[in-house]
Amino acid sequence: MTTTGQRTVAETARHPANRYGNRPTMKDVAARAGVGLKTVSRVVNGEPGVTPDTERRVQDAIDALGFRRNDSARVLRKGRTASIGLVLEDLADPFYGPLSRAVEEVAREHGALLINGSSAEDPEREQELVLALCARRVDGLVVIPAGDDHRYLEPEIAAGVATVFVDRPAGGIDADVVLSDSFGGARDGVRHLLDHGHHRVGFIGDQPRIHTAAERLRGYRAAMEDAGIATEDRWISLGVTDPVRVAEAAEAMLTGQDPVTAIFAGNNRVTVTVVRVLAEFPREVALVGFDDFELADLLRPGVTVVAQDAARLGRTAAERLFQRLEGAPYATERIDLPTRLIQRGSGELPPSV
Amino acid sequence: MTTTGQRTVAETARHPANRYGNRPTMKDVAARAGVGLKTVSRVVNGEPGVTPDTERRVQDAIDALGFRRNDSARVLRKGRTASIGLVLEDLADPFYGPLSRAVEEVAREHGALLINGSSAEDPEREQELVLALCARRVDGLVVIPAGDDHRYLEPEIAAGVATVFVDRPAGGIDADVVLSDSFGGARDGVRHLLDHGHHRVGFIGDQPRIHTAAERLRGYRAAMEDAGIATEDRWISLGVTDPVRVAEAAEAMLTGQDPVTAIFAGNNRVTVTVVRVLAEFPREVALVGFDDFELADLLRPGVTVVAQDAARLGRTAAERLFQRLEGAPYATERIDLPTRLIQRGSGELPPSV
DNA sequence: TTGAAAGCGCTAACAG
């Protein structure tokens, strides 16, 4: 601790004790500057109607005391917190990094802060988090839902908390949602494999209670059906996407009778695990994954993917949120963002058996 | 909008207008339940001293009105916000995902929410963000600094905002800091290359004003010196780590007279760019990178790295923060976390010229 | 067991 630091402590310690570690308030500043409370407020908020001289006296007092406006009090009075909440599945998932960054960027453009939390794909934890954010009176909420029943949000939305869902739709309530075209993307990806001569195509996806997982499975089935292929149950594996289960699933469908010659992976984690399995596998197997991921182009072969634009997803949702916050109450809307097939080699391999 | 939803609107609309979208307050609940304000407060906060019967009446009123406690007001009164701020460089950077997730997890264990923002490596923006968080009266702050002068934080720290720096030390103030051993890690990585027969080893790093970048450079120089090799300026490139500059730097040191036979890359972004360059390069070049990254093991050759544990960095910092928040004022501390060399092939290649 | 009153630090509304 420097000497300067210690003097600061002594200085602030002169003020009457309160719960904020003896911080000076506008009242203290007013007393020191010899002006009224409201004048301090004017200076702090850059409102007009203060003589340069007065302003300087107030500013000096602010600097001397180390005053910083207490936004908690301000919020209480103004009713707007200038903050929005973001609830997602897992901040550590590379898919959500760009998404939350995009939301943050838009929030920043609107002078708002971002409070965020991970639901860990647990509906209860999602609700807990959302309600905690509502209790803080965030102005709005961007939610990547873990659960499928969001009726608990009804009173909040009715009370004016703008809410936009991303990546998966809300359950049981009418709300804005921004989605990638999971169905179309998966269908295109599987069709791409079929176009390259495959007939036995496997699908490894997440738990079907997750909307995107169900949609992608639907896309897979649609593509197979369009091609007149009867899918076998052995080719389809759904469940949690931890590496162990996914690796076992991949190995199972790659071996035995009538093994698959191509795999469609339902999300980035699945894709990566399948790549690991295939790296050890004796036969060449074609692969298309849903979600792009870093370095997919550097692997050999490069991994063909159905890419969705996570940043755009986040930006679109956040912009929608602030439109609602600022404007008239529009009708709720569903925004579908297109996916894009990126060919890198793995999806263009021919059947090896 | 369901019928239930509309009734909720009508219901809340009866309450006197305020700034929170006509939300019921404890006063409203008290009126409806026919009890005093304080009794509602007791029920809401689970305080003892309320008859089961009264409690039920209050609870019914709460449910009927859709009441949710306004934590802004609570905060104003209690002085603690139960939230901490995290300022990092870029939420979208894969290195920070696990770190912020770890911080969030610890916050959650302590019942606190996480407010975070990206500084975009801009000192002004860092300060702006930090002060905005202080104005919100976050209880504490975890900062990955972009700037190197943090004296602006002195009054805040004196006023009781617990602050822990991560990844890089604070400038101009005395504060806790949690670091990876950049110097030792880089020295070990370079030494590893030297041990495999290299003499001309290149170093591509970030701007030396960034503490970790400077430390890693120092580690590189120490290893070279220990081996009795005089480094040439041509082998060293420092600056912003955008792909274009890094690629040019790599190509420059790989060609011309006395080209390097091995490269040490100063962070994950640099490493990835160098991998791309080497993939196109006619000669085999050894590579060790600072920071681990996903799929490094799947590339051919696998990329040898000096790994730091981002999650542990975040967890350690956050735990330190809450120790401070809860306990006596310890002396500030510097915590160094070890790095780990992970051999995957690229760092074990012999010199090719 | 319950409630009335005071006040957290700020801003809105209205005087001077």
Next chain:
DNA sequence: CTGTTAGCGCTTTCAA
């Protein structure tokens, strides 16, 4: 241009 007053919705204190 400046200051005073009255809350924002909650918790604290203290009395019933």
